[in-house]
Amino acid sequence: MEEFFKLIDPIPRPYPLEYGIKLYNEILKHQPKICYEFGSSWGFTTCAIAKALHDIGNKKIKFYSYDIDPKRVNKANALLKSLNLDHICKVETKDIFSLKSFGSHFDFLYIDIHNNGSAIQKVLDRINYKNKLVYFEGGSNIRNQVCVERKVPTFENLNYEVIFGENKRHSFSKLNK
Numbered sequence: 689m690e691e692f693f694k695l696i697d698p699i700p701r702p703y704p705l706e707y708g709i710k711l712y713n714e715i716l717k718h719q720p721k722i723c724y725e726f727g728s729s730w731g732f733t734t735c736a737i738a739k740a741l742h743d744i745g746n747k748k749i750k751f752y753s754y755d756i757d758p759k760r761v762n763k764a765n766a767l768l769k770s771l772n773l774d775h776i777c778k779v780e781t782k783d784i785f786s787l788k789s790f791g792s793h794f795d796f797l798y799i800d801i802h803n804n805g806s807a808i809q810k811v812l813d814r815i816n817y818k819n820k821l822v823y824f825e826g827g828s829n830i831r832n833q834v835c836v837e838r839k840v841p842t843f844e845n846l847n848y849e850v851i852f853g854e855n856k857r858h859s860f861s862k863l864n865k
């Protein structure tokens with residue numbers, strides 16, 4: 689696992705390597721079967737999730753990832769291929785707000801679409817997330833302050849626990865079920 693994260697360290701992304709490692713460990717811990725990611729960008733979190741699913745080794749696992757930017761999608765797919773993880777996930781170009789609701793047919797969702805409180809709420813309004821694992825970038829106090837500075841809604845109206853980066857700018861959180 690350490691070797692893998694050394695390999696993906698050069699991928700451009702806003703987050704420290706530990707962010708991806710924590711996400712990897714969350715997947716190992718919960719072993720979800722049907723997974724979604726909204727906002728692959730260049731593929732850093734996509735690879736962390738895909739590697740964990742690969743290491744779990746369940747052939748019935750499904751992982752769908754989307755990004756609105758086709759250039760980033762191409763890069764993410766090339767990266768997955770170079771890491772032999774393209775059998776786990778192929779990223780698709782989609783505006784996630786153009787998707788019809790995917791109801792409750794998933795176990796795990798990671799949301800990372802230039803997040804703020806209202807973007808997350810907009811996603812949640814379209815899905816049935818009761819008893820599902822829903823993670824999103826953000827949630828720490830410092831990250832909420834960034835929302836205030838950007839004049840966008842904070843995450844404070846959501847019911848969540850910070851999983852990574854409680855006292856850091858780069859954080860991710862899990863919705864309470």
Ligand SMILES: C[S@@+](CC[C@H](N)C(=O)[O-])C[C@H]1O[C@@H](n2cnc3c(N)ncnc32)[C@H](O)[C@@H]1O
Binds near residue numbers: 754757785
């Ligand atoms: C902060 S980046 C994601 C970082 C990424 N998870 C990583 O590991 O580097 C946010 C991404 O969300 C994508 N995005 C923004 N709005 C979107 C939308 N409506 N549908 C799909 N992707 C979107 C952007 O193109 C961008 O690549």
